[in-house]
Amino acid sequence: MTDLVTVAVSARMAAIRIAVPGARYYLPDPVSWRLRATNGDNLAWEGRTDRAVTLLDMLSPGTAYLLEVEGLGSLQFRTRECSGLVEAAAYGLLPYVSAQDTAAALRNADALQAAIADLPVGGTLRIGPGRWTALPVTLRSDMTLHLAEGAELCSPSSRDSWSVFPARDNAGHLLGSWEGEPAACFAAPLHAIGARRLVLEGKGILDGAGNAGDWWGWAKETRDGARRARGLHLIDCSDVTLFGFTIRNAPSWIIHPQGCHRLVAACLSIEAPHDSPNTDGFNPEGSSEIRVEGVRFTVGDDCIAIKAGKRGPCGEAAHLRETRDVQIRHCLMERGHGGVVIGSEMSGGVHDVLVEDCEMIGTDRGLRLKTRRGRGGSVSGITMRRVRMEGVLTAFSANAHYHCDPDGHDEWVQSRQPAALDEGTPEIDGIAVEDIDLHEVGHAVGAFLGLPEAPIRNVSIRNLRVHSFDPEAAPAPPIMADGVQAMRHEMIVYEHAHVECDDPTLLSPSRLSVSNFQAAS
Known part of the structure; x- marks a missing residue:
């Protein structure tokens, strides 16, 4: 069943979601619409759209409207005063x-x-x-x-x-x-x-x-x-x-x-x-109830980076706030280092993030989580579903050895030996990936590198379809951590992480870290 949903309304504009099956940023097929005021003046507009989230403008304040979409039903809404x-x-x-x-x-x-x-x-x-x-x-x-x-x-x-x-x-x-x-x-x-x-x-x-x-x-x-x-x-x-x-x-x-x-x-x-x-x-930080719909990105870094502040070098935490309840729908991410990224500033905690019905083309990564020892905080409740990626180097990654900050390459950050648990130990628990189509993958379908003292928990992958790999891809590490193998056309590789997949052939036996890796002292 198709739903017409009011995403945002002001006095003179409205954004409407046309939630047909298969819609991402674009609709599977363009549709015609008709808009009329219902206050008796018989004013009406007609148009055609190929966008899943469609913008209506030139509206009148304080007016009730009826939107009819060809073959898909109708929606009533009222503009603000x-x-x-x-x-x-x-x-x-x-x-x-x-x-x-x-x-x-x-x-x-x-x-x-x-x-x-x-x-x-x-x-x-x-x-x-x-x-x-x-x-x-x-x-x-x-x-x-x-x-x-x-x-x-x-x-x-x-x-x-x-x-x-x-x-x-x-x-x-x-x-x-x-x-x-x-x-x-x-x-x-x-x-x-x-x-x-x-x-x-x-x-x-x-x-x-x-x-x-x-x-x-x-x-x-x-x-x-x-x-x-x-x-x-x-x-x-x-x-x-x-x-x-x-x-x-x-x-x-x-x-x-x-x-x-x-x-x-x-x-x-x-x-x-x-x-x-x-x-x-778009970088929401320490924020809640954030909705991003029908947005087109082409940027020099991450398209969306969800953050929650960074613990100070001496443990300062008074400025930290959690980020919770972020929903991202029907967006097009045409270029960038990552499509949807969480971290690396996540010390306040990031929870309940939903990414659905989006398309990522030519981003280095699709869904990316990054943190490291010393950051603390937790990430939980991350869901991605019905997303298409094309030309993405690594589709899914979670990295708890991200080598950021001046000490990012130090032994205590990069060591694969267990460290003591403390307030600076980050946690990642709960990543659900479902109904994803991947085309032209470069380095790896997935790379998950947790901490030995705090492994990544509860990664669930369902209905993942790998259609093709990029024949021009050159081998490179799929995540930014020391001692990680260069990869090309790899499946899902993980270390200190619990990953479940309904297709076991997608889980690779390859090692993520080089066997003789020693972090720099």
């Missing part, structure tokens, strides 16, 4: 001249902040067609920012006058961060702190200008006392809706919900060049 529409152009925005025009960027940021301040509760600020440059802008509660089709909001290439988040606010709450620890960072071009009922929507473009400045030249460094900015940074926000727009060229992570609760991201396009450093697409 809008207390007022404000045009950003009325505040004197200056048109784009160049990425170096810092004066216009400062003027436009001030104009947008004034418009946001004047916006009534529940109102909409519309940025119309045109190209505009602005320094970082702070969004607030009970507002919608609507980027109209043809609108492009860009950051300047220079960091002059660029604001910075301190690691913590005056009350000690985490603001800035870097790789899971408190750290000052440049403010994102669009950001919000503690906002409630925030909507960011439209068919326009947010461009972080990471390609125009020097951001990508100092990926792991600090400059002017701060780490690189994100593209969109949401801190301690709740009831957030993001849909319709394209976001690209972020200075670092593209969308970073940090400490957020109840957030929906739908029908977005998230983009970065393949060689841009640490441009992860």
